[in-house]
Amino acid sequence: MTIFGTPIETIYLVLLIVAGSLTILYILFGDLLHGIGEALGFLHPVLVLSFITFFSASGYIFEKVTPLSSFLIMAISAIISLILVILLNVFVLIPLSSAEESLSYTEDSLKGRVGKLIISIPENGFGEVVIDSKSGMISKPSASYDNIAIEEGKQVLIIEVKDGVLYVVPYENNRLYNEELGATTDATP
Known part of the structure; x- marks a missing residue:
């Protein structure tokens, strides 16, 4: 044809x-x-x-x-x-x-999540946090919420997100480290 x-x-x-x-x-x-x-x-x-x-x-x-x-x-x-x-x-x-x-995720959805420091945060400086999620690993720049040094490998709790930077505090076994008291307190109410 x-x-x-x-x-x-x-x-x-x-x-x-x-x-x-x-x-x-x-x-x-x-x-x-x-x-x-x-x-x-x-x-x-x-x-x-x-x-x-x-x-x-x-x-x-x-x-x-x-x-x-x-x-x-x-x-x-x-x-x-x-x-x-x-x-x-x-x-x-x-x-x-x-x-x-x-x-997809929003930066606000990262608040309250626990991550692990892969680059330590110096006092008044920046590091990097990796967060394990269902879709994979999320790596974000981070800074200490209280401007204290946090060692690499520590678990941290994300408190706030500003301009793409996660502000974190140390987090261990459901306990937060309170710098002012020099002691740990329960993270659960």
Whole structure:
């Protein structure tokens, strides 16, 4: 079969190369065009481009391998690509979009959490705290809330967050160290 004097195999191959390239480019640089696919979730650009890619790939293969008519091959290719796009959406895109939302955190959500110093904090200086979370490790600059030195490896409690810096106090086994009293007090009320 020919369309506009061009063999259908050539059209399938050109569609495959163009749609495949655009799909890869959209996956790599899609954040620049993030809002385009938000209005209609089922018409997400990755899904549309993937449909064209799967359609053209299966159409090209069937045209080369089988003696079926071109119209039947188009119908089979459309069904195959529809099934693959539905699977891609259900098992890849939807879980990825929900995972992106669950990985985020706000600086205010760090208040009250316990972390570990990986770089000691000198008196009136800065160090670094690592916080273990469900999404991985969070490493943030830190300073002592009471302007005292805190050694590397100590557990600390995050009291305040200002300008991206965590202000912390030493924390050991549910007890806070009180510098003024020189003793530990229970952290629980």
